[in-house]
Amino acid sequence: MKWELPLIGLGAILLTIAHVWGLFIAPPEAMMGDVGRILYIHVPTAWAALVILTVSFIAAIGALWTSSYGWDAAVEAFAEVGVILTALLLFQGSMWAKPTWGVFWTWDPRLTTSAVLVVLFLGVLVLRRIVDNPEKRLTVSAVATIIAYVDVPIVYFAIKWWRTLHQPFSSPDTVDSAMVSPLRVAAFGMLFLAIGIAMARWRSIRARLHTEADAPELPDLPAPLDLGGT
Amino acid sequence: MSVVADFVSVLKQIVQVLRKDLLIEWRARSRAFALACFALTILLLFSFAVGPDTAALRQHAGAYLWLSLLLSSTLLLDRSFQIEVESGAMETLVLAPTNQAAVYYGKALSNALQLSLLAALMFPAVLALFDGRLDGSPLLLGVGLVLGCAGLSAPGTLYAALTARLNSRQLLLPLLLFPLIVPCLLASVKATTLVMTGDPMNQVDSWLKLLLAFDVVYWAVCGVLFGKVIDA
Numbered sequence: 001m002k003w004e005l006p007l008i009g010l011g012a013i014l015l016t017i018a019h020v021w022g023l024f025i026a027p028p029e030a031m032m033g034d035v036g037r038i039l040y041i042h043v044p045t046a047w048a049a050l051v052i053l054t055v056s057f058i059a060a061i062g063a064l065w066t067s068s069y070g071w072d073a074a075v076e077a078f079a080e081v082g083v084i085l086t087a088l089l090l091f092q093g094s095m096w097a098k099p100t101w102g103v104f105w106t107w108d109p110r111l112t113t114s115a116v117l118v119v120l121f122l123g124v125l126v127l128r129r130i131v132d133n134p135e136k137r138l139t140v141s142a143v144a145t146i147i148a149y150v151d152v153p154i155v156y157f158a159i160k161w162w163r164t165l166h167q168p169f170s171s172p173d174t175v176d177s178a179m180v181s182p183l184r185v186a187a188f189g190m191l192f193l194a195i196g197i198a199m200a201r202w203r204s205i206r207a208r209l210h211t212e213a214d215a216p217e218l219p220d221l222p223a224p225l226d227l228g229g230t
Numbered sequence: 231m232s233v234v235a236d237f238v239s240v241l242k243q244i245v246q247v248l249r250k251d252l253l254i255e256w257r258a259r260s261r262a263f264a265l266a267c268f269a270l271t272i273l274l275l276f277s278f279a280v281g282p283d284t285a286a287l288r289q290h291a292g293a294y295l296w297l298s299l300l301l302s303s304t305l306l307l308d309r310s311f312q313i314e315v316e317s318g319a320m321e322t323l324v325l326a327p328t329n330q331a332a333v334y335y336g337k338a339l340s341n342a343l344q345l346s347l348l349a350a351l352m353f354p355a356v357l358a359l360f361d362g363r364l365d366g367s368p369l370l371l372g373v374g375l376v377l378g379c380a381g382l383s384a385p386g387t388l389y390a391a392l393t394a395r396l397n398s399r400q401l402l403l404p405l406l407l408f409p410l411i412v413p414c415l416l417a418s419v420k421a422t423t424l425v426m427t428g429d430p431m432n433q434v435d436s437w438l439k440l441l442l443a444f445d446v447v448y449w450a451v452c453g454v455l456f457g458k459v460i461d462a
Contacts, residue, residue, distance in 0.1 A: 064458055119409040126405060130398050139462035140392050143455045144406060147385060150451055151410050154444055158413035161436065162420070 004203070008196035014189025015044075022182035035099045040182055042092045044190035049085035049114075052078050052194050053121065053149065060145035063138055069213060072138040073206035075145055076128055081198040083121045086114050109160040116155050120148040134212050243328045247336025248343075254313055255344065261309075262344070265302055269352050272298040273359055284361055291360040292423035296415055299349055300382065304404045306344055307386040310337050311394035320394070324460055334456035338387040338449070345379035366425035370434055374425060377441040378418030384448035385410050392459050417441040 022040035056078035063071035093111055094104040105111065124144045131137040255262055276294040280286055287294075314320045323333060353375070356362055364371065389406050393399035421437040 064455075116409050116412050123402075123406045123409065127402060130396060130402065136462045139458050143388070143392060143459055146455065147388070147410065147448075147451065150447060151413070154413045154440075154447065158416045158440060161440070162416055 002200075002203070004196040004199035007192050007199070011189045011191070011193030011196055014185050015193060016189075018044075018182045018186030018189055022179070022186065026179050026182050035096070038092060038096045039179070040186045041190075042089070042096060043183060044187040045085055045089045045092060047187055048190040048194040049082055049089055049117075051191060052085060052198060053082035053117070053152075055198070056082055056121075056145055057149035060142040060149075063142040064146070067135070067138060069134070069138070069209040070206055072134075072142070073202050073209055075141055076125070076205050077198045077202035079121050079124050079145060080201055081194055083118055083125065085194060086118045086121070090114055090118065107159070107162070109156055109162075112159045113152065113156040117152060120151065121145075124148060134209060240329045240332050243332035244336045244339065247328075247333050248339050251310065251337060251340035252343070255340070265305060266348060266351055268305065269298045269302040269348060270355055272301055273352065273355055277359060287360040288362055289427070290423075291356050291362040292426055293419045294360065295349070295352055295356045295422060296378065296419045298352060299345065299379070300408070300411070300415060302348060303341075303345055303379075303382045303386060304400075304407065306348075307341055307383070307390040307407075308393075308400060308403055310341055310387060310390050315394050320460075330457040330460055331453045333460070334387065334391075334453055335449075337391075338383050338452070341387050342376075342380045342383035345383060346376050349375040349379055362426055364426055365428040366434065370438070371422065371425045374418060374421035374434075374438060374441070377438060377445055378414060378421070380445045381414035381418070381441055381448065382407075382411055384445065384452050388452040388456055388459060391456065414441065414444050417444065 018040055023037055026037075028034050028036065056075055059071050059074035059078060062068075063075055065071075090111070093114070097106065097111075098104050124141055127144055128137055128141045131140055273294055276297070277287055280290075311320070314323055324330070350372075353371075357364070386403075386407055389403055393402045393406070396402060417437045417440045421434055421441065424434045424437070
């Protein structure tokens with residue numbers, strides 16, 4: 001049963017509800033006014049990206065441990081969705097930064113870490129496209145994923161020391177209670193949507209990997225044609 | 231007792247691999263010389279790109295030094311498994327009755343040593359070209375250079391092994407390595423610049439500690455993962 005379809009649908013519905021709620025019913029943000037309403041998509045994207053990339057890391061450990069293509073497909077599927085979410089996060093962040101900070105880009109720790117994250121995991125995806133041998137691809141991409149994931153907290157910490165400007169994390173504790181509920185709904189909506197899409201990708205990648213593994217070996221060079229001789 | 235004996239035996243293997251790699255590099259000295267020339271050329275290019283603004287060049291001298299080392303390091307790292315691949319000795323290296331982590335640590339140490347040597351050679355050039363000066367202690371500078379080079383070598387050696395037999399390895403190695411060593415580069419540049427231009431807030435120690443943390447994490451993680459990579 002393809003349960004990712006209901007999951008994607010549920011995610012989309014929750015996101016819609018949260019946005020009608022967040023954009024029209026919840027009060028505007030005290031300092032930023034209506035601009036602050038991007039919170040309802042920005043913060044859930046960040047949370048979902050973090051969860052999805054963590055799943056990719058866990059799948060990489062599973063892939064190294066078991067050498068199974070199921071885990072291998074999960075590494076690729078979740079890394080793909082994670083990269084897209086992180087890229088979206090950067091885009092939304094720039095849109096939010098322009099009216100509030102006055103610039104599209106600053107060298108703030110979370111912004112910069114997200115940018116590094118996109119290139120790190122893009123590298124993993126490129127590596128997967130380049131390596132042809134399925135077994136080798138499983139190992140090298142799992143190793144690269146683990147190495148990349150371990151780097152994230154160090155990158156964040158290093159850049160935090162280097163420079164800081166971003167407001168503290170938005171969590172239910174730092175957000176006014178009237179805004180908490182739509183934010184929670186949006187967070188679950190985004191998470192369901194992301195997991196649903198990743199699962200759909202996982203199914204198709206796994207099918208591709210199995211076809212690849214089951215493909216017959218290329219035959220040896222054909223014997224020279226016997227033309228009957230003269 | 232056997233744990234100690236195993237440990238000593240692994241240490242001996244590390245030294246053997248290190249010795250072998252350094253010996254090969256020593257016998258092909260002209261290559262090392264070419265690499266140093268390459269690093270020097272990059273340093274020169276930075277001054278051309280920035281322009282003859284002495285103040286700006288002096289202020290960013292540490293950054294130029296590290297970018298030059300970083301670009302040279304991909305050539306150095308790429309080399310570390312090519313000798314084996316080209317002569318078909320990778321299989322021998324894998325099948326040899328050695329601990330695979332020992333092969334990794336030997337090679338990573340060899341890379342770290344060569345890079346540190348390159349850094350030591352380039353530093354006087356940086357002083358001369360960019361009118362730099364050394365305000366802080368030479369010891370701190372040395373610690374920063376060695377820790378930074380070790381930080382480049384740990385994931386660099388693993389990725390060199392990972393990409394060794396791929397066609398596009400010269401593209402893949404920097405593509406994978408550069409984003410990964412962002413924290414290492416940041417901390418190295420900061421530490422070197424602070425030692426060179428003065429450190430009124432006493433920040434060098436924290437950057438060196440960050441570098442040390444990066445080194446510890448990656449020297450440990452990469453040593454564990456290397457066995458998987460070399461088997462693939």
